Ligand SMILES: [Zn+2]
């Protein structure tokens with residue numbers, strides 16, 4: 025059952041840590057698009073230096089022609105084995121970023137799903153050639169985005185929906201896609217996500233968009249009003265991205281009046 029939305033706070037006190045610094049979505053160089061400098065040690069060291077409370081590593085799981093599943097499994101196991109010396113206070117969780125490749129279809133090899141301590145699901149990796157692109161008409165593209173969102177929400181392993189409505193530099197723009205979608209259906213999907221405890225991600229694709237995604241802010245306002253939890257994900261592929269995110273988190277929490285009660289926290293017990 026959906027819980028009552030916690031009271032929204034005013035902006036966190038200056039210099040205070042009303043909101044912890046977290047990244048629920050972080051790449052290492054195990055991801056093809058992760059910078060070479062993103063070794064596990066470098067990422068964890070940087071997060072610790074910046075005072076992160078939680079770091080979730082979520083390397084990409086693409087189709088088997090793109091991702092080497094054996095290597096992904098082995099490297100993730102190695103990450104789990106060597107994170108122990110880092111905690112506490114930094115909690116390191118080894119998850120994965122899965123993706124919807126077409127409405128109703130998620131690339132999810134069973135052993136990688138089982139190994140992931142947290143599943144971030146991307147509904148819209150349209151920039152990847154192996155992902156079905158949205159139709160050309162804006163209204164149809166918006167319906168397609170909702171179909172993919174519904175696919176992510178229906179998957180029993182999903183913890184977080186990554187970058188909703190982000191089109192990653194492709195047309196249509198996130199604001200346009202959001203405004204063109206069936207708002208009644210979107211609301212039903214959001215209510216479903218709140219009921220099942222799935223988080224909606226807020227990340228640099230929204231916060232640092234070239235054309236500020238101002239209308240999309242309403243999505244998060246509605247989501248919070250429904251009692252939904254926000255996952256704060258850096259989606260960092262470079263160390264500088266992780267560093268910048270530590271400041272973004274404070275600004276985002278100030279903008280939306282977020283306290284730690286509004287944030288999504290993993291419930292898994294890391295081994
Ligand atoms: Zn993604």
Ligand SMILES: [Zn+2]
Nearest residue numbers: 049051121259
């Ligand atoms: Zn990512």
